[in-house]
Amino acid sequence: MSDTVLIVEDNHKLRRLMVLTLEKEGYTVLQAADGVEAEHQFQNHHFDVALMDILLPDTTGIKLLENWVTERPNGCYILCTAYGDVEDAVQAMKIGAFDYLTKPIQAEELKIVIKQALEWQRTREDEQLSHENVAQQNHLHDMVGKSEQMHEVFGLIQRVANQNVTVLLQGESGTGKSRCAQAIHLESDRADEPFVKVNCAAIPSQLLESELFGYQKGAFTGATQNQKGKFEVADGGTLFLDEIGDITMELQAKLLQVTQEKTFYPLGSNEEKKVDVRIIAATNRDLSEMVQKGDFREDLYYRLNIIGIHLPPLRERPDDIPLLAEQVAKQLESEHGRSYTIEQGLMSALTNYSWPGNIRELHNAFSRACVLSVDGKIKIDDFPKEIQDRVDGEEISNVGEDEMIFKDPSLPLPDQLENYEQKAIEDALTKAEGVQSKAAEILGISRQSLLYKIRKYELDIEEE
Numbered sequence: 001m002s003d004t005v006l007i008v009e010d011n012h013k014l015r016r017l018m019v020l021t022l023e024k025e026g027y028t029v030l031q032a033a034d035g036v037e038a039e040h041q042f043q044n045h046h047f048d049v050a051l052m053d054i055l056l057p058d059t060t061g062i063k064l065l066e067n068w069v070t071e072r073p074n075g076c077y078i079l080c081t082a083y084g085d086v087e088d089a090v091q092a093m094k095i096g097a098f099d100y101l102t103k104p105i106q107a108e109e110l111k112i113v114i115k116q117a118l119e120w121q122r123t124r125e126d127e128q129l130s131h132e133n134v135a136q137q138n139h140l141h142d143m144v145g146k147s148e149q150m151h152e153v154f155g156l157i158q159r160v161a162n163q164n165v166t167v168l169l170q171g172e173s174g175t176g177k178s179r180c181a182q183a184i185h186l187e188s189d190r191a192d193e194p195f196v197k198v199n200c201a202a203i204p205s206q207l208l209e210s211e212l213f214g215y216q217k218g219a220f221t222g223a224t225q226n227q228k229g230k231f232e233v234a235d236g237g238t239l240f241l242d243e244i245g246d247i248t249m250e251l252q253a254k255l256l257q258v259t260q261e262k263t264f265y266p267l268g269s270n271e272e273k274k275v276d277v278r279i280i281a282a283t284n285r286d287l288s289e290m291v292q293k294g295d296f297r298e299d300l301y302y303r304l305n306i307i308g309i310h311l312p313p314l315r316e317r318p319d320d321i322p323l324l325a326e327q328v329a330k331q332l333e334s335e336h337g338r339s340y341t342i343e344q345g346l347m348s349a350l351t352n353y354s355w356p357g358n359i360r361e362l363h364n365a366f367s368r369a370c371v372l373s374v375d376g377k378i379k380i381d382d383f384p385k386e387i388q389d390r391v392d393g394e395e396i397s398n399v400g401e402d403e404m405i406f407k408d409p410s411l412p413l414p415d416q417l418e419n420y421e422q423k424a425i426e427d428a429l430t431k432a433e434g435v436q437s438k439a440a441e442i443l444g445i446s447r448q449s450l451l452y453k454i455r456k457y458e459l460d461i462e463e464e
């Protein structure tokens with residue numbers, strides 16, 4: 001059965017043109033010339049995507065969208081806005097439109113957006129199934145993680161990989177945004193095409209434009225020959241714009257145009273270039289806050305954030321630490337040609353540290369520890385002082401002097417630490433009358449860390 005598209009457009013000529021274009025592509029097309037007809041179609045027919053004009057004789061596309069999103073939240077809606085009407089476009093995206101098209105609508109653009117919408121729609125329907133599959137999986141390409149948050153991220157990556165929509169990755173520095181962008185590319189059918197990364201913060205703003213769009217010989221002093229920009233280099237593949245929050249307003253406007261039209265002009269050139277590039281953007285800044293402050297264009301924000309993926313900080317997913325640490329140790333084993341063992345108790349100690357630099361800090365700390373380790377045995381002493389201090393502080397600070405009885409000098413230090421830790425947890429839980437969040441507060445660790453330790457020491461505690 002072919003996919004069905006509903007077109008709501010009062011301009012007869014334009015509607016006819018859109019219907020013909022889509023019917024030629026093999027879609028079944030329903031039509032409506034005003035709000036009443038549109039409501040009738042909505043109530044009586046199934047359709048996969050609706051494309052509606054903003055201005056209708058008896059209502060607005062925004063009003064229809066508001067009603068339909070409430071009634072069928074899983075539907076896929078695209079609004080057609082007048083050229084340059086940013087406010088309507090932004091409002092539509094906020095309400096829940098999949099995307100918007102700016103008039104005049106090109107046939108090619110129409111075909112692409114409908115195709116993307118249907119792909120997104122289909123994968124959303126498969127969501128449940130793929131979610132179950134992904135839940136079993138603790139890695140995706142080079143990414144590892146077994147926490148619920150990372151399973152969710154893996155699921156999203158797989159669902160969006162083959163849709164040409166832009167993706168916005170947000171998360172603190174070192175949480176894995178670049179890796180995530182690569183994983184999306186590798187999961188997609190563009191995997192054999194180029195993956196091009198541009199760090200927008202690392203390139204001075206005057207140069208960034210020519211870096212992205214290229215230039216023609218003579219465009220400026222020193223432009224002695226034509227130079228391709230990253231958009232052209234990435235043609236057919238993926239362009240990863242890292243630190244997107246750092247680009248100037250002027251460049252934001254240009255970028256918006258490429259995301260809409262897929263065309264641009266190299267600096268100093270009159271020749272329009274057309275590219276097929278999938279854009280993934282990332283930032284560790286709060287882009288929606290930047291929008292509110294007027295530092296980032298709202299329309300570009302919505303355009304980039306068609307699919308948003310949040311990479312959680314490591315302190316919120318301590319369950320991933322052992323897996324990540326093992327991955328680094330394995331990598332280094334093959335690089336250094338020797339094997340490493342991780343001292344007992346070290347892992348639980350490391351889950352107590354908050355890792356402000358996230359996975360990058362963990363990687364660096366582990367690499368350092370491997371190099372410093374004697375006989376390949378990685379110990380807490382091999383970690384940077386700030387980590388040792390934090391770990392020791394948290395482990396010992398909650399143990400009173402009268403409990404020094406737990407210190408058995410005949411045991412190796414990690415085992416002594418584990419004894420302290422277990423006792424401290426038991427005491428905190430008693431003090432907190434079994435309320436885990438309170439106990440975690442007393443211990444100065446996250447509730448997740450506490451749960452991890454309760455399981456680790458097999459403490460007989462009722463689940464909250």
Ligand SMILES: Nc1ncnc2c1ncn2[C@@H]1O[C@H](COP(=O)(O)OP(=O)(O)OP(=O)(O)O)[C@@H](O)[C@H]1O
Nearest residue numbers: 142143144172173174175176177178179284359360
């Ligand atoms: N899930 C993961 N599994 C294994 N390694 C990871 C994972 N996520 C990130 N890493 C590693 O952690 C380090 C930092 O990751 P990455 O550069 O992707 O972070 P980022 O969020 O892009 O950082 P920044 O914002 O500073 O650019 C890299 O060495 C990367 O390979």
